[in-house]
Amino acid sequence: MSEESIISAVGLSRSYGRVMGLxxxxxxxxxxxxxxxxxxxxGKSTLLRLMTGMIKPSLGTIRVLGQDPLSSPDLFRSMGFVxxxxxxxxxxxxxxxxxxxxxxxxxxxxxxxxxxxESIQKVSLEAVTNRRMRGFSKxxxxxxxxxxxxxxxxxxxLLDEPMTGLDPVARRDIVSLIERLAAEGVSVVFSxxxxxxxxxxxxxxxMLHRGLLLAHGSxxxxxxxxxxxxxxxxxxxxxxxxxxxxxxREAYVTxxxxxxxxxxxxGTSSSKQLVTALPTVLLEIGAPVREIACPGENxxxxxxxxxK
Amino acid sequence: MKSAKRxxxxxxxxxxxxxxIREIAWTRRTLVAVLLxxxxxxxxxxIRSEAPPGTVDTYIQSIFPTLFVFISALIMLFFAGSIARxxxxxRTMTFLVTRPLGRVRIVLGFxxxxxxxxxxxxxxxxxxxxxxxxxGLDGWAGFPNPEAAAEARWRIMLAGLAIAMLSGAxxxxxxxxxxxxxxxxxxxxxxxxxxxxxxQANARFAAPTSSFESLLSPIFQTRGTLISESDLDLTLTQGxxxxxxxxxxxxxxxxxxxxxxxxxxxxxxxxxxS
Numbered sequence: 001m002s003e004e005s006i007i008s009a010v011g012l013s014r015s016y017g018r019v020m021g022l023x024x025x026x027x028x029x030x031x032x033x034x035x036x037x038x039x040x041x042x043g044k045s046t047l048l049r050l051m052t053g054m055i056k057p058s059l060g061t062i063r064v065l066g067q068d069p070l071s072s073p074d075l076f077r078s079m080g081f082v083x084x085x086x087x088x089x090x091x092x093x094x095x096x097x098x099x100x101x102x103x104x105x106x107x108x109x110x111x112x113x114x115x116x117x118e119s120i121q122k123v124s125l126e127a128v129t130n131r132r133m134r135g136f137s138k139x140x141x142x143x144x145x146x147x148x149x150x151x152x153x154x155x156x157x158l159l160d161e162p163m164t165g166l167d168p169v170a171r172r173d174i175v176s177l178i179e180r181l182a183a184e185g186v187s188v189v190f191s192x193x194x195x196x197x198x199x200x201x202x203x204x205x206x207m208l209h210r211g212l213l214l215a216h217g218s219x220x221x222x223x224x225x226x227x228x229x230x231x232x233x234x235x236x237x238x239x240x241x242x243x244x245x246x247x248x249r250e251a252y253v254t255x256x257x258x259x260x261x262x263x264x265x266x267g268t269s270s271s272k273q274l275v276t277a278l279p280t281v282l283l284e285i286g287a288p289v290r291e292i293a294c295p296g297e298n299x300x301x302x303x304x305x306x307x308k
Numbered sequence: 309m310k311s312a313k314r315x316x317x318x319x320x321x322x323x324x325x326x327x328x329i330r331e332i333a334w335t336r337r338t339l340v341a342v343l344l345x346x347x348x349x350x351x352x353x354x355i356r357s358e359a360p361p362g363t364v365d366t367y368i369q370s371i372f373p374t375l376f377v378f379i380s381a382l383i384m385l386f387f388a389g390s391i392a393r394x395x396x397x398x399r400t401m402t403f404l405v406t407r408p409l410g411r412v413r414i415v416l417g418f419x420x421x422x423x424x425x426x427x428x429x430x431x432x433x434x435x436x437x438x439x440x441x442x443x444g445l446d447g448w449a450g451f452p453n454p455e456a457a458a459e460a461r462w463r464i465m466l467a468g469l470a471i472a473m474l475s476g477a478x479x480x481x482x483x484x485x486x487x488x489x490x491x492x493x494x495x496x497x498x499x500x501x502x503x504x505x506x507x508q509a510n511a512r513f514a515a516p517t518s519s520f521e522s523l524l525s526p527i528f529q530t531r532g533t534l535i536s537e538s539d540l541d542l543t544l545t546q547g548x549x550x551x552x553x554x555x556x557x558x559x560x561x562x563x564x565x566x567x568x569x570x571x572x573x574x575x576x577x578x579x580x581x582s
Contacts, residue, residue: 106408
């Protein structure tokens with residue numbers, strides 16, 4: 001485990017009967033905001049449950065903040081977890097539940113009350129803090145769980161699919177909260193199968209597919225790993241036809257589509273060759289360039305390519 | 309940052325037990341359990357109003373003790389057999405397992421919570437039935453003098469506590485190990501406590517209910533005293549029964565602690581494909 005790693009897994013596997021939930025995962029996860037990315041069944045929740053000791057590994061080891069989550073209850077003084085499940089202590093109010101879990105985290109009764117109040121403020125639930133939770137919307141329930149995970153001011157927060165089923169406003173609020181926590185120095189590991197959410201907030205990504213580690217690192221690093229692939233560039237410039245005439249000779253250019261008077265969409269089978277050649281060609285033409293964009297070039301496209 | 313240190317063992321136990329009591333109190337199961345616990349009292353009331361005088365004394369002396377022991381075991385199955393399993397199934401267990409409490413303390417807290425919640429209910433069932441049977445009469449039904457009635461009352465309380473503690477540990481353990489602890493618990497009550505506990509041999513002491521009944525005899529007539537037609541002593545002395553119950557309790561608590569450390573805290577069916 002390197003000095004900056006918060007989570008370190010070596011040969012980590014977990015099976016459910018004959019189904020492999022996670023296979024031979026070896027990874028060091030650094031501090032910061034980390035996105036666990038993958039489609040349903042990729043092993044994200046399994047990995048988070050192994051991180052919290054909710055389930056045992058079938059093989060291999062995992063250490064979180066340098067400790068074994070199965071045998072180190074002390075670890076949970078520094079860690080908060082929000083599961084993907086819709087569980088709450090329905091008979092309690094948000095303040096009662098968060099305060100109780102504060103005490104279970106080791107706070108005194110008065111500190112737990114105060115911390116619960118602050119934690120509920122962080123997730124903007126003050127208005128309903130003393131209402132029974134039966135009948136709460138999904139977004140409110142999720143906020144209560146997050147408040148409960150934050151009550152003891154953890155160094156590391158694990159969130160399993162925190163934005164699933166939430167409306168856009170609630171999603172934005174959760175993203176803002178993650179950003180605020182990251183700014184305060186809290187490391188956040190969250191899982192999602194919605195790629196742009198991960199891209200928007202994570203500085204490190206762990207990509208899983210069918211229980212296997214597909215890739216991990218910064219988004220830029222993962223892009224660098226894929227040095228050559230097909231993609232499309234949109235260019236806004238003067239005299240786009242001159243650019244089209246120059247590029248039409250190149251074998252790696254697969255399509256040229258004009259968009260209005262000043263736009264051209266260039267398709268290529270080799271990103272590497274196009275990106276290398278384009279600056280020279282544009283300089284030779286000497287036409288002012290207003291914008292170059294990669295419309296399909298988000299994490300989703302990246303994930304698709306990794307799967308291939 | 310507020311000072312957070314790992315809760316002490318006792319504090320952890322009391323926190324979890326308090327939560328369990330609160331959670332049990334909110335379940336429909338508790339309403340069913342209370343209704344079930346009222347059955348012995350209701351029978352006493354019916355017998356007093358419908359049967360010839362003196363019948364209620366026979367009921368209290370000979371039928372009620374075994375009924376009390378079986379209903380109490382069933383109540384413990386209702387509570388202890390479901391609360392840990394339910395919290396794993398509805399995933400509220402996640403909240404506890406991801407706190408610095410420790411698994412053994414969590415599971416023992418579950419056991420303690422059910423014991424603290426159920427014991428007063430069992431006492432209310434036992435003492436309430438005796439009170440219903442004797443209300444308006446001169447002294448306790450079926451007991452010749454106040455001292456015998458006081459001893460009967462004390463023995464009911466002792467048996468109630470023993471059932472809550474031992475059966476509570478047994479069914480909490482079952483709820484950790486098995487997917488359907490209630491169904492298997494009922495089968496266990498029928499097969500082990502019902503059938504094995506009624507045989508005319510010392511093998512009957514393999515059934516925990518036989519030990520509980522021994523706590524009630526000889527002041528009450530139990531299966532051991534009623535079925536014995538041989539020279540075999542089919543009841544234990546009170547001290548012997550207590551010893552056996554204590555040994556079984558220690559074994560169960562050790563098993564419970566071992567299961568707590570080994571067990572996944574989320575039902576496996578629900579985790580597949582995640």
